[in-house]
Amino acid sequence: xxxxxxxxxxxxxxxxxxxxxxxxxxxxxxxxxxxxxxxxxxxxxxxxxxxxxxxxxxxxxxxxxxxxxxxxxxxxxxxxxxxxxxxxxxxxxxxxxxxxxxxxxxxxxxxxxxxxxxxxxxxxxxxxxx
Ligand SMILES: [Zn+2]
Numbered sequence: 343x344x345x346x347x348x349x350x351x352x353x354x355x356x357x358x359x360x361x362x363x364x365x366x367x368x369x370x371x372x373x374x375x376x377x378x379x380x381x382x383x384x385x386x387x388x389x390x391x392x393x394x395x396x397x398x399x400x401x402x403x404x405x406x407x408x409x410x411x412x413x414x415x416x417x418x419x420x421x422x423x424x425x426x427x428x429x430x431x432x433x434x435x436x437x438x439x440x441x442x443x444x445x446x447x448x449x450x451x452x453x454x455x456x457x458x459x460x461x462x463x464x465x466x467x468x469x470x471x472x
Contacts, residue, residue, distance in 0.1 A: 365402040369395065372410060380413075383420040384448055384472075447472060 344352075373394055380387035390413060397405035444453040447465040454463040454472060463472040 361402045365398050365406055368403060368406050369398045372406065376410070376413060379417065382422050383417060385417065385420050445472075 373391055376394060377387045377391050380390045390409075394406065394409045394413075397409040399405075401408065444456070445463050446452065447454050447463075447468060449470075449472075450465065450467045452465060452467040454465045457464055460471070464470075465472055
């Protein structure tokens with residue numbers, strides 16, 4: 343026969359276990375989404391991912407939600423395609439033909455290569471499309 347305390351403790355443990363499992367699932371799904379979203383906005387995707395993992399480890403689901411909310415607020419200042427250098431030319435993203443002036447990478451500042459078939463800039467230093 344269980345005492346009331348044992349039932350309460352078991353319930354509490356079950357709740358904590360649920361929080362941990364929910365936090366892990368949220369971390370995997372949210373982490374992948376946040377990483378891709380931050381990268382597309384030219385933000386420090388790795389820094390945000392580490393922050394999210396640490397917060398979830400120490401604060402479980404609560405820490406995860408806090409970082410996610412902070413990220414959602416911060417990313418408002420970083421629209422997709424922000425920080426494009428002037429070399430992108432008039433008309434913004436994806437000008438026709440090969441631009442005469444090579445654009446500088448927004449992350450490292452080195453000149454980038456224009457790939458017309460992808461309509462994107464490629465930074466050989468960062469090994470990433472901009
Ligand atoms: Zn670069």
